[in-house]
Amino acid sequence: MSRAPPAPDPEAHGSAGEPAAAEDEVVQIRLGDRSFPARKRQLLEQSDYFRALYSSGMREALAEPGVQRLRGGLSAAGLELVLDFIHTARLGRLERGDDDDGELPLLDELVEAASYLQVTPLLRLLRSQVRLGNCLQLRHLAQVYGLPELEEACLHFMGGHFHQVLRRPEARPHLLLPSALRLQLQERRMQGTATLLALGNFVGPLASQGRPPLEESPCAMLRYDEGARRWLGLPSDPPADLGNVRGYGSAVLDNYLFIVGGYRITSQEISASHCYNPCLNEWSQVASMNQKRSNFKLLAVGGKLYAIGGQSLSNVECYNPEQDWWNFVASLPSPLAEFSACECKGKIYVMGGYTARDRNLNILQYCPTSDNWTNFELCDVHLRKQQMLSIEETIYIVGGCIHELGSNQNPSQNEDMLTVQSYNTNTREWLYLKENTSKSGLNLTCTLHNDGIYIMSRDATTSLKHRVFLKYNIFSDRWESFRHFPTFGKNILVCSMYLPNHT
Structure with missing residues (x-):
């Protein structure tokens, strides 16, 4: 039952000069054969429905003194939850607790009653209660009852936690996530600014660029400010155990960066998989591969990841983010x-x-x-x-x-020269494009970004640790050099991702 409202304060006065007794009276809300006590003043403060009812002098408000009957098919459980909020300004047992899965019980009844009685503060508070356990249901209810702000809060949450949402039981085949909603969430993950990121073992001070000295971080992330043409620290360092991993596979899928496998300095191959989510600026660990592998290729294709080959390996594994699981697919004809x-x-x-x-x-x-x-x-x-x-x-x-x-x-004679070639898979035609003879073509990392291929390489005559940053424009067949990379580094990865505009 809803808790009884506190006794009215005889010293208090109502609004607009009315005596407090008129608004502080306790009324009985009747729904079917049940009755719920509520303080009239709180009903007027929290519910647009009751405010309009009492101010208009409608027949329902005048039929029985001290009694208010409700119709409209509301459930008693939903009304009780809403009245409990009206009395306390809290959702009580419905507010998020320590359980991260935190499904809100009686959610349908709650939203139905809050919408019918137009309890705007409660509907506003629900926007902060969106979680993995309720986001799909809450978004559906927001559509049913015409609550665009609540629906937007659900979509924002679901876009930020896209792969986790796909794994929810209610998103599985028997209640499959609609393709239109899935596409909408994928597009939301691409909102923001396409940004170049660099991950690696950097050595050198970047304190003047907004982060502590990099000597303190065995593995760090930087982002490139294209307007200022400088690298800035990103306040989300990768997991410490990635600091000594070499030969890993990397790929971007649904604007998640996956770092998979590789080998440690001790030459021990690993199968672990880590994932960076720029929408939340956080790292997490996902399912490990079945096969330990290094010096392989990781590719995103059709909403899945493929780990191809590796040191003395021909087998191939496929990762499905909906199941957070790897399975073997057809192997290469031979190890490469x-x-x-x-x-x-x-x-x-x-x-x-x-x-x-x-x-x-x-x-x-x-x-x-x-x-x-x-x-x-x-x-x-x-x-x-x-x-x-x-x-x-x-x-x-x-x-x-x-x-x-x-x-x-x-x-x-030509191994240490940076070249770009193109191959058309339709015409099977090769084109040899403009060379950059002053830069090394070995041990580089590159990514597609906007109108070009951005490359982290080195001067052909200098140490492997000293990196240069340049761009090949695929439309003009032209090279553009930027400043030297501002710090020494090794095991560097460059990729392009969408970062939220508030980053």
């Missing part, structure tokens, strides 16, 4: 070393590297729908240690070592 791969038009392309016996000259294509690898084409050049990216049907091959078959040139 020093190869690269990318997604293009919903399929995976693998180029270059070495098999156990010889150079790999095949371009391999994987179709996720049929779970099948095919030999797409035979190359007339041998590639290794390159990076691969794609736009529409065009694959860009960045850096690496290129050796033309039949050439008398010693491969070592």
Whole structure:
């Protein structure tokens, strides 16, 4: 039962000069055969429905002195919860507790009664109660009762926790998340500003750029301010155990950055998977791969991740964020070393590297729908240690070592040169684009961002630790150099993600 209201204060006075007794009287709210006591003044303060009822002199307010009957099919449980809020200005047992799953009981009845009685403060408070356990239900109720602010709060929460929402039992096949809502949440994750991020082991002071000296962080994240052309600290350092991991796979899926596998300095391979969510500026650990692997390729294709090959491995694993689980799919025809791969038009392309016996000259294509690898084409050049990216049907091959078959040139003569090539998967045409002979084509990291390929490389004559930052414009076939990277670093990853505008 709803708690009885406190006794009225005889010293108090009502609003507009009315005696307090008129508004502080206790009225009985009748619903069916049940009666709930409530203080009239609190009803007037919290409910637009009762305020309009009493101020208009409607028949329902005058029928029985001290008694207010309600119709409209409300449930007693919902009315009791709403009156409890009116008396206390709190949701009581419905407010979030320590349980992170925190589903609000009787949510349908609560929202129905609060909407019918127009208890605006309660509806406003519900916006802060959106959680994984209730976000789908609360968003549905907001649509049913025409509560746009509450629906927006649900969508904002669900966009920030997108993969976690997909894993909810109520979003599974029997109550499948509608495709239109799923697309809406994915688009929300892309709101904000497309920003270049760098993750790595940095050594050097960046205190003047808004963070403590980097010597204190074995692994840190920086973001690039394109207007000021400078790198700034991002106040969310990766997990400490990533600080000594090399050879990991990385990919961005639904604006989540995944760091998977690799090996520690002790040469021990790992299978762990970490995930950075820029919408919440937080890291979390997700399911580990079934296979420990390093020096492999991690790609995002069709809403899933694919971990391809690795050191002496041909097997391939697929990660489904809806289930937070990895499973094996069709393996590569043979293990490859020093190869690269990318997604293009919903399929995976693998180029270059070495098999156990010889150079790999095949371009391999994987179709996720049929779970099948095919030999797409035979190359007339041998590639290794390159990076691969794609736009529409065009694959860009960045850096690496290129050796033309039949050439008398010693491969070592052009191994340390930064080149960009393109390969059209429709026409199967290769284009050799503008070289940058002063920068190294080895041990680089790159990403697509806006109109170009942004590359973290090094001067061909300097230490591996000293990095340079440059851009290749894919539309003008032109190189642009930025300032040298402001600190020394190693094991660096560059990627492009959408950061909230308040970052």
